[in-house]
Amino acid sequence: MIQPLEPTVSPEAKKPYSLDSEKVESATREWLLKRGVTLDKIAEIVMFLQQKYFPELTMEYCIYNVEQVLNKREVQNAVLTGIQLDIMAEEGKLIPALQEMVENDESLYGVDEVLAFSIVNVYGSIGFTNFGYVDKLKPGILEKLNDKQDGQIHTFLDDIVGAIAAAASSRIAHRKQAEREKEMEQLRQK
């Protein structure tokens, strides 16, 4: 299964490994969809978090910022890894001790939060507060993901979606500041 260090020339030889970033990115988008998470649903949480600070905020701009977050490699890696663990738990294939914790969204497990934090961190520590807030209130799709009645397991995905929304909110806050400073600069130059 492991690539030979010196690729052989037999016709069946696997190609030497090389990271395929596009494949990782498209798998991320595809798997979010397969697990019921559209960009719109994440953008709704962003709107929930940011509307009071930026009343002019549009859903289009929220979706755009969610997309920018999803373009980040660290985010894609955390999304795929978390969804993978959710799926394996659904199939009952995890090590029993781990299976029980993931299956039951054990509150003392914590690895779901650890993965979520590698997402939030993408735009710095200012997103921590927003992540914790939505993780507690479970607005919009987070409530559905956290509803354990439909046989699906989203122990990782609900934290991941909250983290993407928190990161997108941080991104918006940074951009809005940049816009504000640009406008003030233009005012000064008049």
Next chain:
Amino acid sequence: MIQPLEPTVSPEAKKPYSLDSEKVESATREWLLKRGVTLDKIAEIVMFLQQKYFPELTMEYCIYNVEQVLNKREVQNAVLTGIQLDIMAEEGKLIPALQEMVENDESLYGVDEVLAFSIVNVYGSIGFTNFGYVDKLKPGILEKLNDKQDGQIHTFLDDIVGAIAAAASSRIAHRKQAEREKEMEQLRQK
């Protein structure tokens, strides 16, 4: 100001440096008090966070857990460093660019959250959610610390107090689990 590597014998010589953990601990308690933060006030936030999960929770037990958090070296170091920066900002002594951000609790500053997270982390990632939640809702003393009308600056302290409360909540969750498992063990042995 720096200690000589080989301590000299002159009578005025400074003692060679050696960390005095007790001094750091008592300074932490003292400075929290000086800045208006009693253990009770932090314990109230813990109660706010944990009451719904553990209805039998007492203020005494919340205070006890806050004290255990404050016994941790990492927590003491973050508390003292944060309060120090708040004080320097009050005295207007920071580098001007930094002074403005700390003085105005700039939401894009983020170093206050970074310090807070080194506190929350003391009992693992399960505290992140509680930290974000109280940092948003500002219950109890957090509202007062965040009220910028009295000339005092608590840019770091309000995050620090929320983080101590979140860490104490995590500690309680871990201990309650241990108690529960002990009881079940005793039931099995009957």
Next chain:
Amino acid sequence: MIQPLEPTVSPEAKKPYSLDSEKVESATREWLLKRGVTLDKIAEIVMFLQQKYFPELTMEYCIYNVEQVLNKREVQNAVLTGIQLDIMAEEGKLIPALQEMVENDESLYGVDEVLAFSIVNVYGSIGFTNFGYVDKLKPGILEKLNDKQDGQIHTFLDDIVGAIAAAASSRIAHRKQAEREKEMEQLRQK
């Protein structure tokens, strides 16, 4: 697969879920062994890291500290999750885009480091340096785990083992300081 909220009384009914900490702990020890990692091998890395600071350090004391680290819930959860992902990669069962990255220990993947950090963090930020150092030098068993010639995949485990050794080193540093201060206290009292 999800536990019913109200346990039914049929004889085949699954017991209502309750975290079994002992099961998680013993699975952690067992799986480390199954993957070729003994406490001795981790203790050797601790010795490598700490010997120059504490020449009196014994292997027994290193092993003892590794055991204390392994008693921490956050550490157990990260170990089981990481080993699980390594095993699934060995079996070729991951989502293809993820499979390629884990199988090839892709340096831009980073989720292995994220999990490792939740371990290092258990005794605070002072362990980060030791983690990075052994992750680069790969002393002792880390070299073997990182050797991709034997068909086994240890993308997560090599970082996890380095992180446990770094955390044990931090624990030793904290304890040695406590001993030192106790001795000085006794000297003062004579």
Next chain:
Amino acid sequence: MIQPLEPTVSPEAKKPYSLDSEKVESATREWLLKRGVTLDKIAEIVMFLQQKYFPELTMEYCIYNVEQVLNKREVQNAVLTGIQLDIMAEEGKLIPALQEMVENDESLYGVDEVLAFSIVNVYGSIGFTNFGYVDKLKPGILEKLNDKQDGQIHTFLDDIVGAIAAAASSRIAHRKQAEREKEMEQLRQK
């Protein structure tokens, strides 16, 4: 000292606060220089870390990547805050318990590593290893910053400089991957 919520019109009135990102950025550059840290010196550590992976690496490209890291708000905030604490320690103005720890670069202090990590994190967890490695080996300017013989205190700055170099290294690794994939894409299209 706190800004009035409604700006008054008296001629001496302070302008209402608004974050001035350019001021923060130029203060960051200026203070690094004042403390003896040029972009070249940081770039040398990047070269030390990355040369074996990318033999074609030039100092110009290393400097460019250091500059990109320094353009990040989180990095600027951590740099200014860390240097501020170093300066206050040099002037002996910290709370005594804190003064002793910062002045003596106490290894159990850890807040310097916490700040450093908010810098490393800017390009994800892949930088942790490089940070730990240079923090241990102290190549180039890190040795000088860590030399406690000249009366200057760089308890925070040495970790900060290592963190900037580690972040720049991560940035290079991400960009080199992008270049590689672009080239392969072009080869396929021929």
